[in-house]
Amino acid sequence: MPGEIFLPGQTKIRPGVYVRTTNTGSPPAASVPQGIVAVLFTASWGPLATVQTLEGGVEEVESLYISGGTIETPKEVFRGNALRVLAFRLGTGGAKATVTLNDGATTPVNIVKVDAKYVGTVGNQIKITVRDSLSETGKREILVYQDTTLRERFTYTAGAYEAQALVDAVANSNWITASKLAVGDGSLATVTNQALTGGSDPTVSGTEYSAGLTAVEALEFNVLVTDSESAAIHATVQTYVDRVRNEGKRTLGVVGEPTSVALATRITNSKAFNDAAIVYAGNGFKSANGNIEGYKAAARVAGMVASGAITDSLTHTVVSGGTDIVGALTNAEVEQAINSGMLVFTFNASKQVQIEYGINTLVTPAADQDAGWKKIRRVRTRDFLIDSIVRTWDPLIGKVNNTPDGRATLIAAGQGIINEMISIGALLGGTIIEDPAKPAAGDSAWFVVNVDDVDSAEKLYITFGFRFSPAA
Numbered sequence: 001m002p003g004e005i006f007l008p009g010q011t012k013i014r015p016g017v018y019v020r021t022t023n024t025g026s027p028p029a030a031s032v033p034q035g036i037v038a039v040l041f042t043a044s045w046g047p048l049a050t051v052q053t054l055e056g057g058v059e060e061v062e063s064l065y066i067s068g069g070t071i072e073t074p075k076e077v078f079r080g081n082a083l084r085v086l087a088f089r090l091g092t093g094g095a096k097a098t099v100t101l102n103d104g105a106t107t108p109v110n111i112v113k114v115d116a117k118y119v120g121t122v123g124n125q126i127k128i129t130v131r132d133s134l135s136e137t138g139k140r141e142i143l144v145y146q147d148t149t150l151r152e153r154f155t156y157t158a159g160a161y162e163a164q165a166l167v168d169a170v171a172n173s174n175w176i177t178a179s180k181l182a183v184g185d186g187s188l189a190t191v192t193n194q195a196l197t198g199g200s201d202p203t204v205s206g207t208e209y210s211a212g213l214t215a216v217e218a219l220e221f222n223v224l225v226t227d228s229e230s231a232a233i234h235a236t237v238q239t240y241v242d243r244v245r246n247e248g249k250r251t252l253g254v255v256g257e258p259t260s261v262a263l264a265t266r267i268t269n270s271k272a273f274n275d276a277a278i279v280y281a282g283n284g285f286k287s288a289n290g291n292i293e294g295y296k297a298a299a300r301v302a303g304m305v306a307s308g309a310i311t312d313s314l315t316h317t318v319v320s321g322g323t324d325i326v327g328a329l330t331n332a333e334v335e336q337a338i339n340s341g342m343l344v345f346t347f348n349a350s351k352q353v354q355i356e357y358g359i360n361t362l363v364t365p366a367a368d369q370d371a372g373w374k375k376i377r378r379v380r381t382r383d384f385l386i387d388s389i390v391r392t393w394d395p396l397i398g399k400v401n402n403t404p405d406g407r408a409t410l411i412a413a414g415q416g417i418i419n420e421m422i423s424i425g426a427l428l429g430g431t432i433i434e435d436p437a438k439p440a441a442g443d444s445a446w447f448v449v450n451v452d453d454v455d456s457a458e459k460l461y462i463t464f465g466f467r468f469s470p471a472a
Helices: 057-065 072-079 121-125 162-169 206-217 231-246 263-273 295-307 331-339 376-396 404-423
Strands: 036-041 051-054 084-089 098-102 110-116 126-132 139-146 149-157 176-180 191-195 223-226 252-256 278-281 284-287 290-292 324-326 345-347 353-355 427-434 447-453
Touching (some): 036 072, 036 206, 036 295, 072 084, 072 223, 072 295, 084 206, 098 191, 110 121, 110 162, 121 126, 139 162, 149 162, 206 223, 206 231, 223 231, 223 295, 252 295, 252 376, 263 278, 263 331, 284 295, 376 404, 376 427, 376 447, 404 427
Parallel strands (some): 036 084, 036 223, 252 278
Antiparallel strands (some): 051 084, 098 110, 110 176, 126 191, 284 290, 284 324, 345 353
């Protein structure tokens, strides 16, 4: 039949017209998700040692993790306008608060065990009431309170199978779980504001931080922050970030120390990182949520870094909700901090809290680094370019020939990404070519990308000329 498909290299037996179709354009550029922060923290409630994807802001954090520990960490990340948080509640062990319910026999028997849904001291705030329904004949209900606030109400059928009926009724509770212990006489005794007791928080050590880092590693995120102000954990974070970047996961880490640590020590610690992938928050600010310094300041910065466009700089960015500086620095101290790779908060000319300079901790670039690697904006731009080309090319591995035409397809895709970044103001210009020093051979090909990335106008110099009177 005319128009039959042929495969490359195929010779047909019958005379005729044979066709095949190809893509003469460039493959679509792969997307690189932005605005995602991985957060390791502690709490007195919520899923333990498992990653939860949150997109509902501070309210979702409070709904899932309630209170305790360092829950302000993910909340500050959201206040920094992150779009998504990969939340990991740290810890092992701990205990769930619990209570047992009796049947209605003259000699009561424990027939149902009610546990808090999660380990932690928040479980000790739970109280339950079991009673006849006030609105439905033949029904009973269990009311779940957090202190004096009614959180949930479940209705079940009264009678000889109340234990199992209650267990089934609370199966989807956000606060409790229940298990049947015995049959008893089939009924449940009425209880009023019966408290759950024995809840305790899990323990946290360096091992738990390592477990958290492992848990988030396979997931997509742009920035990592933890609740720790420990130098040992900060070193673990740096080692982790550097390793995963070397393995192709271009993420940044943000750490912070409180102003109770001597400024000289903070400056020394910041300088010691000397790492384009690590940002160090060296002081803090006040807000309606208290003093935001140390790990809280790091969390706010992490959210701001992740949420900004790749063409945005944090330099002189006003901090939402900031009312004052915690650990205010003199002009000389600010300059010393900058020279040590420390990100600090200052006032702008309108007395608003701002980030002074959007820098990371790189102080002394390596031989293969230029000074652009000291700036958060430029690191993010460079990471975005690398990721965009890599993700666009990766599906083409094994799908294009290692010929001039095949390599031209790859170059066209890469140049398209560069051109798009030029159009949005991320790059001034750039090219991708085959490496003239390494000709393609076998299944290998080498390419060179040369670009000029854009910085922000951050240091403006004005010369004012004045004269006492105009010349005669």
